[in-house]
Amino acid sequence: MVTIQEALRIIQDQKISLKSELKPLEEALGFALETETIAPFDVPEFDNSAMDGYALCGLFQEYQLVGEVAAGDSKEIELKDGEAVRIFTGAKVPEKATAVMMQEKTSVKESTLYLDEMPRVGQNIRKKGGQLTEGQTVFEKGHLLNPPSLSLMGSLGLEALEVISKPKINIITTGNELVKPGQPKTVGQIYESNSFAISGALQQFGFQYHQKTQIKDDFDATKVGIKRALESCDVLIISGGISVGDYDFVKQSLEENGVNELFYKVFQKPGKPLYFGRKENQFVFALPGNPASSLTCFYVYVLPLLHRLSGYEKNGLTTYQFPIKHPFKNTFGRPSFLKAAVIDGNVEILDGQGSSMIRSMAKGNALAFVDDGETLNDGDMVRCKLIS
Template sequence: MLTYEQYRQRVVDAVPRLSAETVDVTDPSALLGRVIAAPVRTAVPLPGFTNSAMDGYAVRAADIAAAAKNAPVTLPVAGDIPAGDTRSLSLEPGSAWRIMTGAPLPDGADTVVQVELTDAGTEQVQIRAAQPEGTAVRRVGEDVVTGDEVLATGTLLHPRHVPVLASAGVQQVSAIRRPRIAIVSTGDELVPVGATPGHGQVVDSNGPMLAALVQEGGFELADTRRVGDTGEQVRAVLTELAAGVDLIVTTGGVSAGAFEPLKLAFEDSDEQFEFVKVSMQPGKPQGFGMLGSTPVFALPGNPVSSLVSFLIFVAPAARKMAGRSPALPTATARVGETWQSPPGRTQFARVVYDDEGRVVRPIGEQGSHVLGGLAGSQALAIVPGDTTEVAVGETVSVIPLDGLA
């Protein structure tokens, strides 16, 4: 059997990075979580004009060189310059302008004296400390000059990047497309959420769960479908979807039974599909292939197996397609309660933290079909295949389950 690391690397290597498209900087829903595909350069200098870094008085440093606490220099105040003032103003030698943070510095001024070093006068001001030239002055272009690179290729866009783009005069950027992902649940026994299942039927919980994982991961949910158990039905739906999406995720129909629709759909086809066993719990049976240029992930049907498989295999591949890092988002935690792990298989145990968020313990039974405890779990603890008992006090790697698909 393959290890989960081997299989994960195999599927990540098989998927392509998507092409870039132009994105409007003013549309946060389209911008955030995307990866820059080309360097972004400023169209204007930053700051765009010389301005004050604080509330105070704009002066010439030479005029206050002798100022001291016990021997203040008194200057007449020419007026006020608020932030947003668009006037072209000048400072006469031997005078001052009262100025606010971010307001444009008048011509001739080279220093701002903070208001705390003055008597805060409005018609004349007593300045009680000398200040070197350039104090509290933001010079035009001191941050960046026109043409400077403000965001490098590969930058993952977050809210903190938005003011940089807006201030730099950038209206559009080139960003890698988010993969459009379709979800397909297989099985004649499935009924939609809200329906009452009859004898032998179950509610399709995997479809909504996988759809939620797609959206939480920052990808685009393109379609959701349910199909029956025949290979012809499955192949027809997947072929239709492959023409309009970037990635397909199916659930169910990959085990070793006699009626496995994913296997039946591609057993005699020319497509490169592979069904393997991975030494992990849950999620042992896995399938992957290409329908034309569209990757298809065939996940097992048990809900917990499907969730874990998405996080370990699908999400990293989709992140690569979007230009992001495929690395698993892991942290470490100390074990607070002993539990058993199956020999020879990496266990992804559902765990919770203590009140301080540092100690983990298992929650619920760890079988792939067991939903008890799933909603309360906060992370997946990764237990190596050569470990059969996870002991109190040990340290384990964990994959957080909150916002890290």
């Protein structure tokens, strides 16, 4: 058995190899860049108007209107002192323009423009290269592509990006008692739910599973199911069958399939019977079968490795500290990740901390870490991982 810190260190110390691929811009959200991006030209490429209004030559309060420039126009208008043109947002500003005055602060009579206030040099003009200059680094390697990133990449004319591939993930659930939702069940059976929690958590953080399989508590079936799953994945996540019961065959089946155990059992609650192993460049997590334990282990241990395999700079959920709203003592006998709710900057430990109780986790938004035997009073700071 290992401590929480030892388990996290073992996962973090794993040497990994990253893969890359070319992704269309519209499919690149949530991927990390494989290479540094360099600006191929200035952004903006030309001085342009930040407003619908009038481009002015010189600093006056009256101007003679001599034309119009719309966004996308390529024509050149040479202004003289005291002249102005109607201009629209994004349109190229004439070379000798001093400022742009927004239309709300103007009035026009015949061909004369009147300003409500004196303009300032450079007012409402987006200068050439004001955001990026040609040859400047736009994003470093490993930058996580969010919607603004995609917008900027699109403005550079890039239709596809070289990104770090995300790991291919397979899911196995085990248990004779499990029945797929929508199917009839008998007394003693329950509906399978952990695969929905795991696949939902994957989707929440921008991952997708490749294959999902349900296996009975049978050694041969478990061994064959694991063998097949390992043929098509980088990470295998197994739920159930990893404890020490007579029908728990996962650990032995992993050994038979050449998976090397890196740790088994963590001194924590929930999720003590957690397994982590490796076969060459493939990784295996065998999570406890109880729903809250399974999902807690995913957030704390699986997610950091998925982030690393995707080239992310950040690994796993960020830990924050919040004051607790009520006294609490950890009497569970182990360091504990507790279902909690952070509301208005304060954390509340929720009822229903049992490993099988998923409703309290669904109603909360955090995992609060409280050490074995730790006593907390009102206002004491608690370490929390926000899960939603």
